[in-house]
Amino acid sequence: MKKNFSYIEKISNYLDIATQGDEPVFIYGENIDNGSRISGLASNLIGTSTRIIQNVGNCELTHCGIGFGIMIDGGNAVLYVKQLDFVLLGLDQICNTYNYIRAYVDPKFWGSFTIVAIVCDQGYQGAQSSFNNPGDLSSLAGIPVYCLNSGVDIAKVIQSQLIKPGFRIICISQNNFKYIIPEVSTIYTDSDNGIFKYRDGGNVTIVSYNFSLNKAIELSEYLDLQGLGSDVFHVNFIPNLDMGAIIESTKKTQKLIIIDSSRGIIKFGDELLSSQEIRSLQPDALMLTRRGRNNSELQEVSENMVIDNLMVLRFVLGSTIE
């Protein structure tokens, strides 16, 4: 009987598989081989002659620099980070050192550096420790950031991106850890694993960012029940990503809904809406987001975005129902 894997089991399995090849890789992080092994994320990892597993101290800025040092020297590094907040400590390296590498180091010398970070979105822990805007890191440093949402993107992103010349961050939602993730299949994936299309329909285009795919699919299923079909996409935070598939869909539906669970004030969805291609189509657009503009959002709030289905239905139908 086929085992149904939870989100975290699936991710840790793929991380294990992706680092078993002949290519040497240095995998490091705090508690990577101790205790819960980073909430189970590293539970499968066993050191071999080519896969070095190293528990390290609490110095995230240096960990980021070490990853870039290994990359400059042509090696492969994967840094596991328990909380996305910790990555903030490494921003100098992520911005400045990677800029240097991109500008001056011939790509033929590049190794690989990947940060795998858990976004602590599982519940209110306090005003700190809840940074959930990995798209901001992408915008700040001009780097690819992937948010793993479904079984398909877990497999594709980890297999194709974990060890690959260059740098990226792969983010995991702690809120999803224990869930058995639905086996949704994709209709379309671009070559960068930046855009995944999950559903096909003619009435509305729904674009998910961050960890919003479940919400997007739930919304699409609700609209299905109302006799309205939707194209559903998940988009990763990748600078200069070709958005052609979404533009084509919007041209067809003339209605665009963007769902983004992050608290960042400026979002990649804003860039999509303000793009020349989308503006020339003049679609009806609805942003379902949290903006993090108010101090009250630092107090105890639900991590789950609540979407008002009726309001969305009105939007799709052009406000013709009460």
Place this chain on the structure above:
Amino acid sequence: MAALSDDQCKRLMEIRLNQHRLNEMLKRGNFKHFPIHLAFGHEALAFAVSEVMGQEDVLCLTHRNIAYNISRVGDFERILCHFAGNSGDSPAPMGSMNLAFRDVGIYYSSSILGNNLAVAAGIAMNRKNSKTGDAVFVVTGDGALEEGVFWETLIFAKSQNLKLVILIENNNNSMSSSIEQRRCPIDFRKICSSMDIVYKSIDGSKILDTLGVFKEIKKEIVSGTSSVILAEAYIETYCNHAGATPGWDTDSRNISISDGIFINGTKVDPLHNLREEIGVTRFDNIYKQIAYKI
């Protein structure tokens, strides 16, 4: 300590002389878009590090990297082309603060204080994983060591027994503040002792002594008797932070190539010491062979 050969003396003088040439170009406004941090007074360190580096060893530098680049690259025109906005054989023009020539072992130069320390530790980690015996040298300053990354790197490097040589250029200055003006003193001999890290103190104005210490360092790294080594070199920087600073004692506009290779008014100049160490006649004879560049 064996005496320096004529070629070694020439290389050392060229580090100074080419900085003079750069300073004259800066005074003429040749590099308007490139703030070049000259390193008058750093020549002995740059020379010694370069002398002991093997084919596979790596050097990571700071924004004040010019003396090391001149020393390692040799071909000064290759450096000049980057200040002129040409890339030469690199992917892009590197400007001054990020100047690093990989083919001579300089893998990284960072304009961010302390940033290069962690990157150097990463390179050393990769070399350890690859089981090579290569040494990684990283240069920092008495200002950068106030950054958290300095201490983090020290802990990481020692914990992993990396073949990492951290060279502190202690010129008692961070921009325009002396150590006394900005922080408490730090005794690195005691710090290193507490972490079981080898500590070396260097008088960075003495050529032969400096070279001697770096030869020891290289020997200890290669033989495996030491892993992390922290070398603290006391030096004077005979020019201000970057570019002209009117009214300052160290305004590089007051330094003129017409005064010859020395800098007027300096007390512990490595070049003065070189002349004392090898004798005035020999010094002058060697200098005459390269002075045509003036």
